[in-house]
Amino acid sequence: MELLRFTTAGSVDDGKSTLIGRLLYDSKSIFEDQIEAVKQSSERKGLQHVDLSLLTDGLRSEREQGITIDVAYRYFATPKRKFIIADTPGHIQYTRNMVTGASTANLALVLIDARHGVIEQTCRHSFIASLLKLPHIIVCVNKMDLVDYSEQVFNKVVEQYHEFASKLDIKDIRYIPISALDGDNVVNHSENMKWYKGASLLDTLETLHIGSDENHLDARFPVQTVIRPHADEYHDYRGYAGRIAGGIFRVGDNVTILPSGLTSKIKLINTFDGPVEEAFPPMSVSICLEDDIDVSRGDMIVKNNNQPQVSQDLDVLMCWMSAKGPRPGAKYYLKSTSREVMAIIKEVIYKIDINTMQRLDQDNDIRMNDMARVKMRTTRPLIFDEYRRNRITGSLILIDEATNETVAAGTIHS
Template sequence: MQIDNNQLLRFTTAGSVDDGKSTLIGRLLYDSKSIFEDQLEAVENTSKKKGHEGVDLALFTDGLRDEREQGITIDVAYRYFTTPKRKFIIADTPGHIQYTRNMVTGASTANAAIILVDARHGVIEQTKRHAFIASLLQIPHIIVCINKMDLVDFQEDVYNAVIKQFEAFSSKLLVKDVHFIPISALLGDNVVNRSENMSWYQGAPLLHTLETMHISSDVNKVDARFPVQTVLRPQSEGFIDYRGYAGRIASGVFRKGDAITVMPSGFTSNIKSIDTLDGPLDEAFAPMSVSITLEDDIDISRGDMLVRSNNQPEPSQDIEVMLCWLNNSPAKPRAKYTVRHTSNEQKAMIKEIVYKIDINTLERDHEDSNLEMNAIAKVRIRTTKPLMIDAYRENRTTGSLILVDDATNETVAAGMIV
């Protein structure tokens, strides 16, 4: 298969505490020679201060002072590296249960998810939680790395037992593509180089798997959606009568002359021009940022959406959402929030908690009506004005939203429209 050297793969790492996520990423960076000399020197010095004989690979990602002092990952750490075959962005997410919300953040734009499992402990609650979130966010590829194989004498039976455990659970999830790799992040087995200690494993090492993985675009190319961010009315010479609607195309393709409908007003017109800083275009597609002018003078403002007239989203005020609660404080019954959806902001209220998900069993609890931090639930939201929505499975951009607490301006929840 032909690999595009400029193609970017975003992947997230997840697993329980001390499963070795940071060590794995450190090993990837170290063995692929993607570390600057000053970074290596700083980590070597810190490793010596801690009394380590060699380089503590985990320090390459645990960048915050608190993380280095405690030896744990707290925040989502983003790292960039490149190999001759591909460019990568890694989101290293915390393993603690109280930081599950950080995994939602780190995984929201990922093409692949690496889920680490400690070979000694097998599939545990956090493994299931992370696999469920990866499924919920519709991450197309999951790589299950059974780590610390050196601590179980590189036994194939242990590796096979973990695969059976994971497959028994994941059969209930919408997971399309799963890879299993036995590794030792500490020693480097099957990370960048093939392991001599596990000759029974015939698959590729982790880096080769990442380099050759097919990346399908998650941008919806069919449904043309253009959320208006601002109206451009320049007064300079040559632009006296210019009225452009600027924003970023969320999905689909727009062409000069297309018949469009303005949502939610329903007014119709045709595209007169598509303009960029580099000049006019005959067509533009997601995720380009452009300014669109219309043949007719229509009252359009921020939060409106331009769509093709023959393909319109569903304006809705009552929205069903799979919601991940991110805030330390639980949701207040019938409390008012601001919902942010593309460039649109509306007041909203959580009308009803339909059910909560038990991460261990994937069972639906219809009785529990408490939304505390890290809870995942299906809820009904009522907005003051209609939002132009698509289902998340069809359009990640117009199918997602966040809730903001008006009093603190904190993002309290992230949701995927069902």
């Protein structure tokens, strides 16, 4: 079954956690004991309804304040598709958490309170989704029950968001009027909004075409490990295992191993279920080559006619995640695909004001949750594509060598 990853986005109290809870509840994806626990928690809080947001907001501080702080991942499936949900916080101080949740997503659910329309935090999260090149956005105009299910209010919000989104790089935007609290248009069509003729949220999630989101042109296979069984049956077996990051590999293809530049031909492609003739993203496979050459973790197998960039100088758009800013001249572990190198930040080109989408050319002081364009230098060559071309080979993280803390996540540009 196809897997769809999606993240929530929007302002505080727009109902992101409630929507995810309603989606899980109405699609019958939670157990009775979980529902009973949520009912008891809702009664203790003195609520007249079942607070479905408690299904994702599990931290004590989240339940006390009624907000989302950490990224909560939930898994569910329908007969048509499997889903991974990242419920992310709406507060500005948790921008890094929203970046984390959106970094692996195919789609963002942007929630807008129908009473308030498009506000600053809506724009902020949509801008981040655009920077991370999410191919699809579903705008859920929530709390329609509080505006008497008005079609005019919905159309006004759609017009506001469309005007703002025209400045962003987003391919596919869809609009759905919902009430997460009552379940209107979440799983089942609403009897209160018969003027809306489109699909419900779950129908849209199940039928959205995501097959073309993968890069099937540029063949990229980062090697994660070398498989050498010690059994007599596989005495001469040498396989290079990993997950395909782009393109299509077939038995008999001529390939190059980077960064060494050595060439060979694919002899065999194995999966957990046995050998196959071809493999493509996001399959995890083991590739055997006809020649015994030196290939190790961090190398990349590519086709001869289409190769990625190999360089020690990088242009990176980075979200800083640590409480302490970058130290001048400090070395960090840089991890991209399966390759790890040491790197330094040479220069801060500009910061981005995520409220106004303006460049701040004179401000080089990077703090937590800031987004900045920087130049980096690595100790060994990195193998990469532009992020807009391949989100896997074009992304990276920085790790503090002293504390092992992930201090930044970034996207590579030409």
